[in-house]
Amino acid sequence: MTSPSNVTVVLTLAFVLLFLFIYFWVRFKLSEELPDDFATAMARAERMHPQLRIDLEPLDEPPWSDSNRINLIANTLGELGYELDGIFEANAHIPFLIQGFKNKQQSSFAALYELKQFDYPILDLLADLSEGISITITNARDAGLDVRPFSKLVRLEHLDLSEPEQIQEMHQCLCDELEGQTTVDLKDTHFEEYFKSSWANSMDWRIERGGLTTEEVIRMAQKNGEPEPSEEEIELAKNPWKQRIDLFILNQIWQEYCNNxxxxxxxxxxxxxxxxxxxxxxxxxxxxxxxxxxxxxxxxxxxxxxxxxxxxxxxxxxxxxxxxxxxxxxxxxxxxxxxxxxxxxxxxxxxxxxxxxxxxxxxxxxxxxx
Structure with missing residues (x-):
């Protein structure tokens, strides 16, 4: 049985990556070429199904595009007490590599991502407070999406992780947030299971909201310097989520009915x-x-x-x-x-x-x- 403290942790881990995934799902077509206008982006995004569940494939030799910077980040994290806890490729429409770390002493996780749509890696440092608040320190850009309830997100967007001091700055920021707080014990927790559970729980929150909101689509357009999208363009962004959510729930209900x-x-x-x-x-x-x-x-x-x-x-x-x-x-x-x-x-x-x-x-x- 999952304890209440574990439930808190799984709500956190993939939080920022989900921002990036949804953002690129809406904004880019599969060929990596930026569409000419927002309406085109919405229409192309409609052909891609939202990833409501995700699988991680373990890798022995991940094909990092910037292995020198990845090694610098990993080594610095190691010096700060983070131990490697798996390297994976995510099976998603927008594929990405992810390297997981765990800091047993601090009871926190680190997730290092490489997405080809970014020109630098993304690092999340994560911890959960016993009172039910999750803390995330990230260098990811703000995509305009809503933050989940009971979450505190600190963005350090100016960091490209090219120097050890930048990783140290992120770690110190997490330490400052945790000072005087009691964290959830993660010693017996592995990165992979928590990442997948976190993704599922985050997507369940999106399901309850019905997918993307009108306000989120408008903010995403603004973040890209686009004019405010029309009602038709907003629906183009929202409809694939509604359809995928409908199908996902139908399958869940159908399977349970068959089993019983x-x-x-x-x-x-x-x-x-x-x-x-x-x-x-x-x-x-x-x-x-x-x-x-x-x-x-x-x-x-x-x-x-x-x-x-x-x-x-x-x-x-x-x-x-x-x-x-x-x-x-x-x-x-x-x-x-x-x-x-x-x-x-x-x-x-x-x-x-x-x-x-x-x-x-x-x-x-x-x-x-x-």
Whole structure:
């Protein structure tokens, strides 16, 4: 069982790297060429899926682009009491190398990153206070993204880590922040497990927020000297996050439902395409399409041949869109829309959950034959 103090630590470790990851996810295309304008960046970013979970691949000989500077940083960290705790490559859309260190005496971590979009390495020094506050000292630039609650982030953006004194300055800054404080004991903790847990917890916080916020997208544009993005450009940045979050939660709920339901393969085949999962972060258009098919296909309406008369299916879509647009909660809208189903096509509730995401699973009745 994870202790409360361990939960605090995992919320910290990948904090700054997530800033960089989200920033470059939005701002750059995969070929490393900077787009001509913000709208182009948003459109290209839409083709990349946000990384809600991450894996680290251990490396024996990492291909650092500036090995001399990396060695200087690592040696200086060693002199300051940080011990090497793994070198990895992250499996991500924007790949990066990461070298982990642990300072047992101070009960803190160091994470050294190299991203090819930066011309110098990024170093995070991290520790967690027993009162629940996480401390991060970094030389990463401010990308315009929100800081998580219960976190204190100190930026030393002027440091490019080219001299030992700069690493020492960062370490002293962490020592100053920890003076007189009680830290969480990390002696039995390894870098890899905490990094992956930290990434997952940070992304879960983003999931709860629905991905990127409008304010964050605007600030990212400002940081790059771009004009304030239009509503369309903002949605281009936010939509891939919403879609990825929806799919991620669907998969989590589906896997749990499968694991807890005793059915034969034949029984699964009979209901697989008739299950509907709705959760608090569902994308409305998926639910609208499913409901529209159930309502229209179960009706006895003749197909309309007159181009001047609106097709009944589009009338159903319009009605459903109005319902979902009028409700703040997608689940409340779904419940209202269920009332439009004819009696013989009512969805049958199979399962409900409140945590980690509020959700419901329904079964669509078998279609009529003939």
């Amino acid at each position: 339901t005793n059915m034969t393969d034949e029984e699964w085949l009979q209901i697989f395409d008739r299950l509907v999962i709705v959760h608090e972060h569902s994308e409305a258009f998926h639910l609208i399409d499913t409901l529209a098919d159930s309502i229209y296909n179960s009706s006895d309406q003749d197909h309309v041949e007159d181009d001047e008369e609106e097709h009944p299916y589009f009338k159903v879509l319009q009605q459903l869109n109005e319902i979902f647009d009028s409700e703040a909660s997608v689940m409340d809208a779904f419940h209202r829309a269920l009332e439009l189903l004819p009696p013989d096509q009512k969805y049958v509730l199979q399962s409900t959950k409140e945590t980690p995401w509020k959700s419901e699973i329904y079964l669509i009745p078998e279609p009529h034959n003939g």
